[in-house]
Amino acid sequence: MTAFVVRRLFRLVVVCVGVSLVTFAILHASGDPVSLIMPEAPEADRAVLRQALGLHDPLIVQFARFVGRAAGGDFGNSFFHRTPAFGLVMERMPTTLTLTLLSMALAIVVALPVGIYGAVRRGRAVDQVATGAVFLGQSMPVFWTGIMLILLFSVQWRLLPVSGWDSWTSVVLPTLTLGAFTAPLLLRIVRSSMLEVIGLDYVRTARAKGVAEWLVIGRHALKNAALPLVTVTGLQFGLLLGGAVITETVFAIPGVGRLIVGAIRQLDFPVVQAGVFMLAMIVVSVNFTVDVLYVYLNPRIRLR
């Protein structure tokens, strides 16, 4: 177990370096950062700035400096706001995480019972409708779902606000939108992992022993189906954050995603770097936790 965690930790470090490398590359792929910071300055001033930013150093030195600073949360000042990019990102992080976790909760509340029921009554009406809904849900662009919800709930029925993040009413539509994006993914996993377990011998044994059906499903089967469920849910977290970025844009929610999209339009690269880096770090740590949890929770692997 310890050896496994150490191996995983080592890989975590490697992945983090990789993430830094990609983030570092973003700025350099854009061409000359100096002309972005001071587009109309005379060449002499630019040279001074270039010297100050260390752009004359070899790339490897620049990269090492970038990693050193990023580890301490220093991504430089935003070109546009003139304040530390890291602060701008962290200010908005709680909003993005709230939106993501709320949608995840909504998706779980829908997907878990429907998926289990669909697996138990495979091929019946509920299962077929759910499978159809999964196909539909996975084929809908997130931003379009959001706009359609706005059309219905805000324009047609005037029940909920079109945008913002200031009252509980403004939270409803974004959560629904991102939830509708997440639920099909989860539903699919719940159904297939339950189906895999339900056919196994020990479930049949439990039934033969006369264990009540709801206990067989709720305790015996679900316990074993939960493992892949947790893993895959964790692995989908990156996808979910991507969805959050789009949802924030549709509903003008002041989160990290909208900040990044705005920063990209203004070519404000420190903010883009800080935002992309922090979101990637969240995904990386969620993946790591899920990996370790999987081994920890799975007695079959733990024993070895």
Added chain:
Amino acid sequence: MAVGSLPSATLAYADEVPRPATASRAWRKFARNPAALLGMLILLAVVGAAVAADWVAPHDPARQSLRRRFTPPVWAPGGSATYPLGTDQVGRDILSRIIHGARISLLVGVLAVVVSVLVGVTLGLVSGFVGGRLDTVIMTVVDITWSFPQLLLALAFVAALGPSLVTIVLVLGFTGWERYARVVRAEVLALREKDFIEAARAMGVGSARILLRHVLPNTFSSIVVLSTLQVAQAILQEAALSFLGVGSGRTYPTWGQMIALGRDFVSVAWWLATFPGLAILATVLAINLVGDRLRDALDPRT
């Protein structure tokens, strides 16, 4: 599958692994499913529209007419049969723009997947066959690619490199290859020890030839299924990038960009965002239906 054309492979194959579905058997299994056939029909219609956009579209997608702006669809009050799905804020015909938009969506979807397949399959083959340190390096890169929120990565790089069709294709291609590398590597590892590969090697066949003639054809059905489903994803991602304003440029209509415009006029004209979204939904759904059924049809175990 192309296995039948490989004499050295077929002999050993019969008792090695479950016999892969032959093309005709796979097609019969595929065609038995009405949803997959419907998907196929929709897909053919979309491809046809994209190819023949210049002749099929009733109007020039770029022609503006301020007098006709915000014409509702034909069945709504004030609608006109000249513009079946209505017009946008500068009077351009929505239907024509959707038909032309199919070009970008399909082009980006297919080309991005071609890039992903080329990169992923090559790295997967090499990783699995060569093994050792190279394998570790490649699989670490796979891990890094996998840990990144794909959309964010694409967003940042399209912004940094400047939005263009080529950039989008490359960025989507280079962020989506890791699944092929994983699958192909796993299959190579499983196949590497099989007798027919051993036999080929004993006969003095070179590594490159073994990989291309004997290993690659066996990974074919997984690649077909994965790539079909990735086309659907790539279309959604291209639409998302266009929606976020880092699409393929402003000159040619794309579905995502049309929806972004529709967002701004959502309280004035519901049809602006609704119809391009339905076009995306129909196309992606069709591809998903076909891909899902392909997975079952090409699976030798069912």
